[in-house]
Amino acid sequence: MSSSAGLYLTSWSGLDEYLRARPDLILSIRCPPADKKKLEQLLAKNQSSLACSIDYSEAEKSLAVFVEVPVLDEFAFLDQAAASEREFILACDHVTDTRNLGALARTAAYFGMRYLILPKDRQAPISGATLGTAQGAFAYVQPVLVTNLGRTLNDLKERAYWILAADMDGQPVESLVQDYEKKVLVLGAEDKGVSQGILAKADLTVAIAPAEPKLESLNVSVAAGILIHALHAHSAALKK
Incomplete structure (x- = not known):
């Protein structure tokens, strides 16, 4: 089963992504009359015919797109x-x-990842700020809410997944010698790590080897981008 929440998206680039990938998730659009032509051009560009309402009220000062954010439960996710x-x-x-969290979703979407696993407790919620930073990423990446992250990782290991955790004392990601066709990369809180x-x-x-070590750590979304790119490059190199 899956559930969903509705949130407002206020960026044109985010709307563009939803129109391109998941127009069915757009529930309503409120647009200032001054931006009507811009919206019509965006709809034409994506050849989108929306079932939702579009309000051009003079009261609107900026774009406001109400979108559905489907959340997959862990049991349906494990089957998939x-x-x-x-x-x-x-x-x-x-x-x-x-x-x-929004930046992580955007990074995941950029690299074609379909799932983002999130613990239900002690975890940043998917909010309007998250959607703003994600810039439409949740049109491609589905959040998975889990009660117990450790148990979910064990369940994935039983389904032939390798679990890779980001850690400062880990093996440099560039030195990996094996391809992991089914894998999970775990990233931790900004201040504590995994x-x-x-x-x-x-x-x-796995760790990122700094060129000239000066700072102790990177922002979690920056670290995610570097590690995911390195793992993709590693897999591609082993296929040659």
Whole structure:
């Protein structure tokens, strides 16, 4: 089963992504009359015929798009994950900043990842700020809410997934020698990193080797982009 929430999106680029990928998730659009032509051009560009209402009220000062954000439950997710022959999944270990969460979703979408695993508790919620930073990423990436992240990772391991956790003391990601066709990358909270309990469940830990070590750590969304890109490049190199 899956559930959904409705949130307002206020960016034109975010609307563009929803029109391109999931126009069915757009529930309503409120647009200032001055931007009517801009909206009509965007609809024409994406050849979108929307069933939702469009309000051009003079009271509107900026774009406001009400979108549905479907959330997949862990049981339906595990069934889908088991059926995949090749899958790269991103998981958050209690990331508490809503904008970082949005940036993680955008990074995942850019690299073609379909799922973002989120613990139900002690985790940043998907909010308007998250949607703003994600810039339409949730049209491509489906959030998965889980009660117990450790248990979900164990369930994925039973379904032939490798669990990779980001950790400062991990193996440099560039030095990996094996391809992992079904894998989960776990990233931790901004201040604490991946928790010890989750690290204990990882098949291996991976790190970013700095060119000239000066700062101790990176923003979680920046680290995600570097690690995901490196893992994609690693898989591509092994296929040659």
